[in-house]
Amino acid sequence: MWRLVEPLALFKLSNGSRIGFWSDFWVGSSSLKDLFPSLYRIALLPHGSVADHWDFVSLSWSLSLRRSLKEEEIADFSY
Numbered sequence: 001m002w003r004l005v006e007p008l009a010l011f012k013l014s015n016g017s018r019i020g021f022w023s024d025f026w027v028g029s030s031s032l033k034d035l036f037p038s039l040y041r042i043a044l045l046p047h048g049s050v051a052d053h054w055d056f057v058s059l060s061w062s063l064s065l066r067r068s069l070k071e072e073e074i075a076d077f078s079y
Contacts, residue, residue, distance in 0.1 A: 016050030026050065038073055042066045 019026050022033040022040050033040035044064040045052050055062045069077075 016054060019050045021048050021050045021053045022046055036077070038076065039063065039065070 020031075022043060023031050025031055027035070033046070040046060042065045044066055048064075053062055053064070054060075
């Protein structure tokens with residue numbers, strides 16, 4: 001997912017604790033919940049911040065979904 005997000009990042013996020021991962025406009029001109037509604041629907045932390053979804057140890061995103069993605073959903077986020 002970072003390949004899709006990184007080129008669109010608009011500003012320095014600091015530690016990301018004040019920016020809504022799904023709801024704020026921090027990647028382009030849309031929120032992630034509008035760009036990826038199927039992921040948003042199964043998110044464990046729909047109101048979580050960017051910091052809540054970033055693993056500072058592995059330096060990777062941790063989306064925390066309620067279930068595993070189905071094969072057709074994975075195709076929506078790959079290219």
